[in-house]
Amino acid sequence: MLIGICEDDPTIRRLVSQAMGFAGHEVLSAHNGGEALRLFGADSAVDVLVMDIGLPDSDGRDVTQALRSAGQVAPVVFLTALGSVHDKLSGFGAGGDDYLAKPFDVKELIARVEALGRRGRPTSHDPSGLVLNPATHGIRSESGQVLLTPTEFRMLAAITSRPGEVVRRRTVVAAAWPDGAVVNENTIDSFIRRIRTKLDSIGSPVTIQTVRGVGFRLL
Amino acid sequence: MLIGICEDDPTIRRLVSQAMGFAGHEVLSAHNGGEALRLFGADSAVDVLVMDIGLPDSDGRDVTQALRSAGQVAPVVFLTALGSVHDKLSGFGAGGDDYLAKPFDVKELIARVEALGRRGRPTSHDPSGLVLNPATHGIRSESGQVLLTPTEFRMLAAITSRPGEVVRRRTVVAAAWPDGAVVNENTIDSFIRRIRTKLDSIGSPVTIQTVRGVGFRLL
């Protein structure tokens, strides 16, 4: 895996880099927020980001949000000297996926990073390598990544949960509108269309096939 | 899972619906036998049916048999106010798979429903090695698989529900057009032909034999 690190303290940076190297991962490191924005944009292939919250030039949460709006969907682990619940929550609010208070055990960091990187169906190992990130509503394949809207994401999640199998329209609706809202049939098609557009905007190898009169399936 | 419930008592209906929702299942509910026949036909994707025996307009066992001959193969749990052994046996005789006496514990109902749902996943009880999947309208044999259209699927389901036995033309019609539509005799042949074509496009070992003047039979 390729891990992106944004951390101003050189000691921690080197420590983490070495440990990741031992664990078999590559590391790309940034010293501050500005560098992070350059290195970890949407075209960067990092699998997981490790982000210090207390950066010299900015707040790691702001950097993360900037990266998100630039299209970066990789999961993020925040590092911070502050251990309060409030900070933890604001970390998640900023689109973070995990949180670790300094001082931390390097092994724990590695474990969490690897867990995030693995995330994707453990059961139905989908052959496409399409990874959905619930924290950010982002999806990524080998060839790119893109952010989905909440409804788009729920809908796609329902379909990818059974790759290769047909998912009924009714099921897709139940997943996309959990409150049981009644929507025009056409609305479903509109969403499917936009998802398809986004899928192939990142050159994804997977496609959503429609099975007339039944539903959709991931191929 | 998609659970179909047929129960006239609104209290029980709501109770069960909510509980199923909590357990992560979708629910489709019918108030009486007639509605059940419309909602839970062969093209319905229900994974398990919960059927009250004491319905206002009919007997749940009769409804179940009607659904069976319409090609519905999902397992059924019967609910009843009567707890006698006799009723229990007649429930099994009607093609039921489990039995629960009122008043019942909702947790127990959920447990049984889930057990049945897991047990017969791609449901079809036919010995020929042909597997029908109601959720996807797909059929599979050792040698391959195809997707059928909704009408094709209902028709084939009716025939495979009695492998080896002759199914009358009128029975096939009733299964394929549950709304009681009147169709040209020739239309049946057209569909049979399409099904046959798809069957041998996957090199299926089973074939549909026509019994002149009577109907069809799976061999």
Add this chain to the structure above:
DNA sequence: CACCGGCATTCAGGTTGTTGGCATGGTCGG
């Protein structure tokens, strides 16, 4: 408060797969 941008929803029109039925030719039973 007016404006803007993103999201959800709906509409209208074109496109395609499914249906149901026709015409034709074959096959079976008497």
Add this chain to the structure above:
DNA sequence: CCGACCATGCCAACAACCTGAATGCCGGTG
């Protein structure tokens, strides 16, 4: 050998679906 029944190929109508664009609905911003 004839009529009833079934198989086959084909086509028109329809419903399901796709597509592009317009509308309404917030939450944030100047």
